[in-house]
Amino acid sequence: MTPLITGANRGIGLRLLQDYAAEGLSPIGTTRADDAPPVAGARWQALDVTDLKQQKALAGKLAGQPVDLLICNAGQYLDKHQQLETGYPPAMWAQMFAANVTGVFLTIQALLPNLGLSSAPRVAIIASTMGSQDRAPGGSYIYRASKAAAINLGRNLAVDLRPMGIAVGIYHPGWVRTDMGGEGAHIDVEEASAGLRTRFAALTLDTTGCFETWDGRPYPL
Secondary structure, three states: OOEEEOOOOOHHHHHHHHHHHHOOOOOEEEEOOOOOOOOOOOEEEEOOOOOHHHHHHHHHHOOOOOOOEEEEOOOOOOOOOOOOOOOOOHHHHHHHHHHHHHHHHHHHHHOHHHHHOOOOOEEEEEOOHHHOOOOOOOOOHHHHHHHHHHHHHHHHHHHHHHHHOOEEEEEEOOOEOOOOOOOOOOEOHHHHHHHHHHHHHHOOOOOOOEEEEOOOOEOOO
16 A cells, blocks of 8 residues: 655654554655655655645656555644734735645645556545534634635545545544644644554545544544
């Protein structure tokens, strides 16, 4: 099995890459900058998920190679400390939606031929319960809105990709102790990766369109 993980240079993405490599697979990790840490058994590719030219370049480099599991992990959370009265500038909205929503779509679109070469292709979108309308305590408006859009995108892609045999799952990785999640988060990257890899392995066309937590609980939209 060949997994491809976007935004794999740190945090959850890096741990997933390391764990898949440790399993003896040959995972592919992408990163925007020249900051990829060495991971034995893994392959690195440059990719800014918001850049269509880079998406096409990646697809060209991987032409003819199957991607069995595409993990859309790359994303941004820039509005954590913005104030309602003075913050959330339009440029921040555009930048975060480009990374968290458009980037997901462009990656899936670019790598459809590679997914089509797999016998059991799967797409995993890393979203967040912060995008659920059932959990709305306020604040972080751009991040919440972008993750809600990513959930909606995944649900609709699940319908359109089913006839191609591609299963799509949407996942909340937990509140993880990373640069994004902070030191006060509930779980570490090891637990998040283990849970997510179990979820990805269980994803089939029978469960396509699911929105689940890392530990297997279905989550309301």
